Amino acid sequence: MVPSSNISADWQPPTGFVPVDSKIPGIQVYAPAPVVEKVPEEQTFTCPNCGATTAFDPDAASVTCSHCGYVQKLHADVVGEAAPAAEFTVSTLQGQQRGWGQERRELHCNSCGADLSIEANDLSTTCPFCASNQVINRATQKEGVRPGFLIPFKIDRTACVQNARAWLGRGWMYPSDLSGVGQQINFQGIYLPFWTFSAQISAKWEAEVGYERTERYYDAGSKSWQTRTVIDWRWQSGQVEVPIRDLLGMGAKNISPHILAQIEPYDLSSLTAYDPGFLAGWKAKSYDIPLQPAWDAARVEMREHARDACMEDIPTHHVRNFSMSADFNDESWRLILLPVYLATYQFAQKTYQVMVNGQTGSVAGQKPVAWWKVWLAIAALLIPGAVIGLIGLPFVMLGGAGVIPVVVGIFLFIVGLVISGIILNKAMHAGQG
Amino acid sequence: MNAANDSADTYPVKPEADPFWKFPFKAAVCSNCGASYILAEQAKQQLCPMCCKAALEPQSNPPDIPVPELQMPFTLDNSAASRSLAGWTRGVWLHPPEFDPALLSRRLSPLYLPQWLVDGKITGAWDTQVGFNYQVMSSHEAYDAGRWTSQQTPETHVRWEPRAGQIERLYKNLSVPGLEEFPRMAAGLGGFPIQNARPYDPAQVLPAVVRLPNIPTSKAWTLAEPRFIQEAAHECQGAAGGQHIEQFNLQATYRGLNWTLLLVPVFSTYYRDDAGTVYPIFVNAQTGEVFGVKRASQKSGWTWTAVLASSALLVFVLGFLLTLAAGLFVPAGLIGGLMFVLAVVLALASPVPAVWAWQFNRSRSGDQ
Numbered sequence: 017m018v019p020s021s022n023i024s025a026d027w028q029p030p031t032g033f034v035p036v037d038s039k040i041p042g043i044q045v046y047a048p049a050p051v052v053e054k055v056p057e058e059q060t061f062t063c064p065n066c067g068a069t070t071a072f073d074p075d076a077a078s079v080t081c082s083h084c085g086y087v088q089k090l091h092a093d094v095v096g097e098a099a100p101a102a103e104f105t106v107s108t109l110q111g112q113q114r115g116w117g118q119e120r121r122e123l124h125c126n127s128c129g130a131d132l133s134i135e136a137n138d139l140s141t142t143c144p145f146c147a148s149n150q151v152i153n154r155a156t157q158k159e160g161v162r163p164g165f166l167i168p169f170k171i172d173r174t175a176c177v178q179n180a181r182a183w184l185g186r187g188w189m190y191p192s193d194l195s196g197v198g199q200q201i202n203f204q205g206i207y208l209p210f211w212t213f214s215a216q217i218s219a220k221w222e223a224e225v226g227y228e229r230t231e232r233y234y235d236a237g238s239k240s241w242q243t244r245t246v247i248d249w250r251w252q253s254g255q256v257e258v259p260i261r262d263l264l265g266m267g268a269k270n271i272s273p274h275i276l277a278q279i280e281p282y283d284l285s286s287l288t289a290y291d292p293g294f295l296a297g298w299k300a301k302s303y304d305i306p307l308q309p310a311w312d313a314a315r316v317e318m319r320e321h322a323r324d325a326c327m328e329d330i331p332t333h334h335v336r337n338f339s340m341s342a343d344f345n346d347e348s349w350r351l352i353l354l355p356v357y358l359a360t361y362q363f364a365q366k367t368y369q370v371m372v373n374g375q376t377g378s379v380a381g382q383k384p385v386a387w388w389k390v391w392l393a394i395a396a397l398l399i400p401g402a403v404i405g406l407i408g409l410p411f412v413m414l415g416g417a418g419v420i421p422v423v424v425g426i427f428l429f430i431v432g433l434v435i436s437g438i439i440l441n442k443a444m445h446a447g448q449g
Numbered sequence: 450m451n452a453a454n455d456s457a458d459t460y461p462v463k464p465e466a467d468p469f470w471k472f473p474f475k476a477a478v479c480s481n482c483g484a485s486y487i488l489a490e491q492a493k494q495q496l497c498p499m500c501c502k503a504a505l506e507p508q509s510n511p512p513d514i515p516v517p518e519l520q521m522p523f524t525l526d527n528s529a530a531s532r533s534l535a536g537w538t539r540g541v542w543l544h545p546p547e548f549d550p551a552l553l554s555r556r557l558s559p560l561y562l563p564q565w566l567v568d569g570k571i572t573g574a575w576d577t578q579v580g581f582n583y584q585v586m587s588s589h590e591a592y593d594a595g596r597w598t599s600q601q602t603p604e605t606h607v608r609w610e611p612r613a614g615q616i617e618r619l620y621k622n623l624s625v626p627g628l629e630e631f632p633r634m635a636a637g638l639g640g641f642p643i644q645n646a647r648p649y650d651p652a653q654v655l656p657a658v659v660r661l662p663n664i665p666t667s668k669a670w671t672l673a674e675p676r677f678i679q680e681a682a683h684e685c686q687g688a689a690g691g692q693h694i695e696q697f698n699l700q701a702t703y704r705g706l707n708w709t710l711l712l713v714p715v716f717s718t719y720y721r722d723d724a725g726t727v728y729p730i731f732v733n734a735q736t737g738e739v740f741g742v743k744r745a746s747q748k749s750g751w752t753w754t755a756v757l758a759s760s761a762l763l764v765f766v767l768g769f770l771l772t773l774a775a776g777l778f779v780p781a782g783l784i785g786g787l788m789f790v791l792a793v794v795l796a797l798a799s800p801v802p803a804v805w806a807w808q809f810n811r812s813r814s815g816d817q
Contacts, residue, residue, distance in 0.1 A: 027574050030613050036689075043688040044614040103606070104586045215588075319590040319597060344588040 061296035071297020074169040074374075079293045090293045096285040097262060099165045101214060101348035104311070123299075130270040132206070133300040144204040144299070144358045160302050165287045166353035168294050169205055169374040176203050176357045176372045183370075183379035189393070189443055191386045194363065201361045205374060207295065207353035209267030209303035212284070213314040214349075217258040219342040221326035225252045226334025247334055256325045258342075260318050265310040267303035267351065272369065278380030279373040282354050286375065290353070300353060307349065315344070385443045394436040401429030471651040477505035485661040498560045498658055499630075501719035501729045505658075518566055518709035519622070519646035522653060523734040527557055530716045533737035534730070543749040543806050547720035553730065556719060559657035560731075561712035562634075563627035564641070565666065567673045568709075569620060573701025575685055576613040580693030583608055612689045616681055616701070622646075623676040624711055625669050627662030637740025638733040641713040645735060649712070659712060666708045677703065723748040743813055750806030754799050761795035764788050 029035075029046040038045040061070045063081035070088065073080040079088040123132040132144070171179070180203070185195030226247035235242045262284050266273060288294070322342045327335070355374025360367050363384045370381030405425025412422055473490040479497035486497075486505060494504055525533070531554035538550050547553075587604040590597060624643055626632055664672075678699050686694040714734035719727050722744045730741030768788030775782025 024572070024574075024615060027615055030576070030611075033611075033613055038614070038688040039690055040618075040684050040688040042618045043616045043685055045685075045689050046613045047689075048611060105583060315588055315590065315599070316597075319592070322590070323592060339593040340591070342590040342592075344590070347585070347587065 061293070069297070072169065072294050074172045077168065079296050088293070090291050092289045092291040092294070094286060094288050095165065096287050099287045099289075099350060099352075101212070101350045104347055104349070122302075128270050130268075131302055131304065133295075133302050144206060144360065161307075161351055163209065163290050163351045163353045165350060166207060166290055166294055167282055167284070167286050167355055167375050168288055169298065169355040170286075171355075171357070171372065171374055171377045173203060173205070173357070175377060176205075176374075177201070179372055179377045179379050180357075180359070180370055183381075184383065187383070187446075189385055189389050189439070189446070190383050191363070194383065197361050197363055201359045201370065203357040203359040203370075203372065205298045206356055206358050207298060207300040208271060208356050209301055210352050210354050211265040211267055211303075211305075211307065211310040211314070212262040212350045212352055213265055213311060213318070213347070214261045214263070215318060215347045216345045217260065217318060217322045217342050218255065218345065219258055219322040219326050219340055220253065220255045221329065221338065221340040222251070222253040223330060223338040224249045224336045225330055225332055226336070227332055228334070249334075249336070252330070254326070254329045256322075256329050258318075258322045258325045260321060262350075263314050263317060265305075265314045267305050267310060268301045269304050271301075272371075275369065275371050275380045275382070276356075279356070279371050279376075279378040282373070282375055287352060303351065307351075311349065318342075318344070383446045385446050387443070390439060390443045393439055394432075397432035397436050397439075398429060401425050401427070401432050404428060472655055476508040478508040479503055480506055484663070487659040487661060489655050492658070495558065495658070496719075498558055498717035499660065499729065501717070501727050517563075517649040517654070517659075517712050519643075520561065520649050520654060520712040521641055521645050521714055521735055522647060523559060523657075523714045524645075525716075525732070525734045525737055527554065527716075529737060530554070530557055530732045530734065533732050533739055534718070537730075537739040537741070538743075541743050541745055541809070543745050543753065543802060543809075545720060545722045545744060545746040545749075547722075548744070548746075549720075553718045553720060557716045557732070558718070559734070560715050560717045561654060561657050561659045562631065562715055563660055563662040564631070564711040564713055565625040565627050565662065565664070565669045565673070566622045566709045566711045567625060567666075567669070567676075568622065568705065568707040569673075569677060570618070570704045571620065571677055571681055571699075571701045572617045572704065573699055574613070574615050575681065575697065575699045575701075576611065577682065577685060577697040578609045578695050579612045579686060579689045579691035580607040580609050580695070581690070582606070582692045607693055609693075609695075610691075612685070612691075614685065614688070616685065616699075618681065618684060619705070620677060620680050622711075623673060623680060625672045625676060627664055627669070627710065628660065629663055634731060634740050637738065638715065638731060639736050639738040641711075641733070641735055643711075646711060654712065657714070662710070669708070670706075674703075677701075722746065743809075745806040745809040747803070747806045747810065750803040753802035757795055757799035757802070761792045761799060764795060765792035768792055 032049055033046040034049045036045050036047045061079060062068065063070050063084060063086045065086045066081060066084040068081055068083040070079045070081045070086065072078070072090075076087060078090055080086065121134055123134050124130075125132075180201060181195055184190070184197060226249050228245050229248055230243055230245055232241050232243050234240075264280070264282075266276070319342050323340060326340050327338075357372035357374055359370045361370065362368075366384065368382040368384065370379065372379050402425065404421050405428075408419070408421025408423075408425055412419055474487050475490050475492075477486045477488055478484070479486075479500060479502075481503035482497060482500040484497060484499045485508060488495075488505070497503055497505055531550065534553045534557075535550040538544070538548060538553070541548060582605050584603045585606050586601050589600045589602060591600075622643060624641075626635075628634075662669075678697070681699055681701070682694055682697040685697065686692075716732040716734055717729060718732070719729045721727055723746050728742045728744060730739060732739050765788070768785045768791075771781045771785030771788060773785075775785060
C-alpha cells in the first residue's frame with residue numbers, strides 16, 4: 017500500500033466535522049466536533065434593573081425579582097422520562113459535569129452531619145433536617161457530579177403552608193391546637209438528590225411446582241371410600257422479561273425514607289434539563305450516597321421485582337426448591353433533583369419533621385399524639401363488649417338465657433380489640449420519622 | 450464510481466506472446482463446454498477437466514492469453530487428495546459403482562483455475578458509521594436455597610459515530626474470480642489465501658492444465674469494484690481507530706488499473722451415475738476441501754427393494770406352509786407365526802432403499 021498526500025483540496029468535510037488523527041497514511045479522517053460542554057461561569061442571580069437578588073418563582077416558572085417585578089425566562093427543555101441516561105462505564109461517570117454551575121456555598125450541620133448547598137448570600141443558621149443551629153456556612157468542600165435533570169418547584173411556599181396546616185389539623189388523635197403551629201413553621205424549599213435506575217431484566221426460574229389432584233382412597237378405619245387432595249410435584253422452568261424504568265434511589269442520607277415514601281410519587285414526565293436558574297433562591301442537597309452504593313441498593317429492589325415476576329409466572333401457588341437467575345441488560349442511571357419543602361417544628365418542647373412534595377403538594381411527617389384521646393378511644397371501644405359480657409355471665413350461670421349477651425359481648429370486645437390495635441399502631445407511628 | 454479509461458478490456462497478452470508463459474504450450478478447447486485451456490505442447494490428449502465429458506481439442510484461434518503473475522503451489526499430492534476424496538465420499542450408502550474413492554483417485558488430474566489480480570489506486574471521499582467498543586459493567590443475580598448471589602461482569606458495547614474523510618490509496622493484488630462458475634465452486638472448495646501465492650514458475654505449471662478465464666476484465670470490473678470498496682472500508686475503519694464499520698459510502702475514481710492472473714491449484718476427477726451422467730469433482734490442492742455433487746444409485750435402491758420384497762414373499766409362503774403343517778406338528782405353527790411377523794417386517798422395510806436413494810438425490814438436486 018503506497019500512501020500519498022495528494023488528496024483533493026476541493027472536498028469539504030460535512031458541517032461540524034473536524035479533522036482527527038488518522039492511523040493510516042493516505043486516509044484523512046474527520047469526525048463531528050466534540051460537544052464541549054460550556055462550563056458556565058459562576059452565575060449570580062441579581063436583578064439587572066434594581067440589583068436585588070432574584071429567585072426562581074414556581075408560579076411564574078421563571079427567575080423573578082420580588083422588588084421590581086423583573087422576570088427572566090428559563091429556557092430549559094422538559095424532557096420527561098426520555099431524559100438521556102448514562103451507562104455504567106467509568107468514562108461516562110468521569111465525563112459528567114461537576115459542581116452546580118453557579119456560585120454557591122455549603123451549610124454544614126455539626127449536629128446531623130448534613131451538607132446543604134445554599135446560595136452565596138444565604139444567611140441560614142438552622143439545619144432544615146434536624147433544626148439544630150450548630151451550622152457552619154462554608155465554601156463548597158467537594159464538587160460532585162452535576163445533576164442532569166430536575167423537577168422544578170410547582171408548589172409555592174403559600175400553598176405549601178396551607179397544605180401543611182390542613183395536614184396538621186387532620187385527625188382526631190392529635191392535639192387540638194396543632195393546626196395553629198402550621199403558621200409558624202418555616203418551610204425551606206430544597207432540591208433533594210435522587211438516582212434513577214433503569215434495566216431490562218431477563219429472569220429464568222426453575223422450581224418444583226405442585227398441582228393439586230383429588231383422589232379416592234379406601235379408609236380402613238371407617239371402612240369406606242373417601243376423597244383427598246394430593247399434590248403432584250413436577251420440575252418446571254420458565255423465563256420472564258422484567259423492564260424496570262426509573263427506579264428512584266436515595267442520594268441523601270439525612271432524609272427519613274419513611275416520610276419521603278409517603279410524599280411520593282413524583283411525576284417524572286416533568287423532568288427538565290438542569291439549569292442553575294432553577295436553584296436561584298432555593299437550597300439544594302448534594303448527594304452523599306454515591307452511585308455505586310445507590311445502584312447496589314436499587315439492584316436489590318430490582319431483583320426482588322424479578323423474583324415476584326417469576327413467582328407470578330408459576331401457574332400454581334405450590335412451589336418448592338425455587339431458584340432463579342437474573343441477567344441485567346441496558347442498565348442506566350441518572351442523577352436528578354426533586355423538589356421538597358422541609359421543615360421542623362417544635363411542640364411541647366419536642367422537635368418534629370414535616371415534608372411537602374414540591375411538585376404535588378402531598379404532605380407527610382411526624383405529629384405529636386394526644387395520648388389521652390387515644391386511650392379514651394380505646395376504652396370506649398373495649399368497655400361495651402366487656403360490660404355486655406359481664407352482664408350476661410350471671411345469666412349463663414343461672415340458666416342458658418345469658419349465652420347470647422356473653423357471645424355478643426365477646427364479639428364486641430374482640431372487634432374493639434382489633435380496632436384499638438390499629439389505632440395504637442397509628443398513634444405510635446405518628447411520631448416516628 | 451468510475452473505472453479509469455486505462456483499464457484493459459481484453460486480455461493484456463496476445464497469443465503470440467509465448468515468452469510470457471516461458472514454456473512451449475498449446476491451446477485447447479472443450480467441444481462440450483467450451484472451456485479454453487493452456488497445456489504443455491507435449492501433453493497427451495485428455496478429457497476436459499471441467500466437464501469431464503469430452504476430450505480437449507486443439508484450438509486454432511485461441512483467445513488472448515493473460516499473463517500469470519502469481520500461482521499457488523500444489524501443497525497436496527495425489528495420496529493426500531485421495532484421502533480427502535475418501536472422506537468426502539463417506540456416508541453415501543447406495544452409491545453408483547464409479548463413486549468409489551479408489552477409482553476417483555486414479556482419475557485425479559492437476560488443474561490450475563484462473564483468478565484475476567487487480568492493482569489500482571483509489572482517490573475519493575468517504576463517509577461511514579464507525580463502531581467503537583467500550584466496556585460496561587453488567588449485573589447478574591442468582592437466587593438459590595433462599596440466598597442471593599451477585600456478580601458483576603464487564604460487557605462490551607458498541608458506540609456508533611459518523612466519520613468522513615478522503616482517501617488516496619494504492620491496492621495491489623485484489624483477487625477477483627476469473628471463471629463464472631468459480632463463486633459456486635468456492636462454496637465447496639473454500640478459500641485460496643493470497644498469502645500462499647508465489648511468483649509464477651513455469652516448471653510447476655507445466656505438468657498441469659491451465660484453465661483460461663471466461664470473464665474478461667471489462668466484466669470482471671463489476672466484481673473488482675466491491676473488493677476495492679471492501680478494502681477501503683477496512684482501512685478507513687482502521688484509520689478512524691474503530692472496531693466496526695457500517696454504511697460505508699465511497700465516491701472515488703480508480704486509476705492505474707493493472708490486471709494479471711493468479712493460478713490456484715485443484716485436482717479434477719469425475720464419476721458417472723447409473724444413467725451415465727458425468728459428475729466432475731474438484732479437490733482444493735491447498736486445503737483438501739472437495740467440491741462436487743454426490744449422487745446415490747437409484748438402480749441399487751430398486752435392486753435392494755426388490756431383494757427385500759422377494760425375501761418377504763418367500764418368508765410369507767414358508768410361514769404359510771408351516772402354519773398349515775401345525776395340524777401335524779404343533780411347534781411348526783409357532784415358527785410359521787414368527788415367519789409371518791418377519792415377512793411383514795421385510796415387506797415394510799422393502800421400499801426403504803428405493804425411497805432413500807430418491808430422497809438423497811432429490812435433496813442434492815440443487816448442488817448441480
